[in-house]
Amino acid sequence: MCLTDTGVPDHFTTVDAWGSVTMRRLDDGWCAALDRDTLLCRIYDRRPLLCREFEMGGPECLAEWEAAWPNS
Numbered sequence: 001m002c003l004t005d006t007g008v009p010d011h012f013t014t015v016d017a018w019g020s021v022t023m024r025r026l027d028d029g030w031c032a033a034l035d036r037d038t039l040l041c042r043i044y045d046r047r048p049l050l051c052r053e054f055e056m057g058g059p060e061c062l063a064e065w066e067a068a069w070p071n072s
């Protein structure tokens with residue numbers, strides 16, 4: 001399944017070094033679709049499949065949180 005099959009708007013995507021379409025990151029490193037004020041996804045109903053499978057509060061989520069904010 002292509003990342004954009006769920007309807008991700010083109011302006012939130014980019015093409016990586018391997019030619020794959022990925023979510024674009026802004027200068028702060030976070031996804032371009034993330035609302036910085038609310039920390040909610042601005043395209044929740046159209047988010048990529050990977051985002052749908054990523055369990056909020058699950059082990060991978062907590063590992064990413066720890067990497068971003070150590071000792072928080």
Ligand code: SF4
Binds near residue numbers: 033040042043044048
């Ligand atoms: S769920 Fe998060 S990572 Fe996925 S598109 Fe939305 S803001 Fe980006």
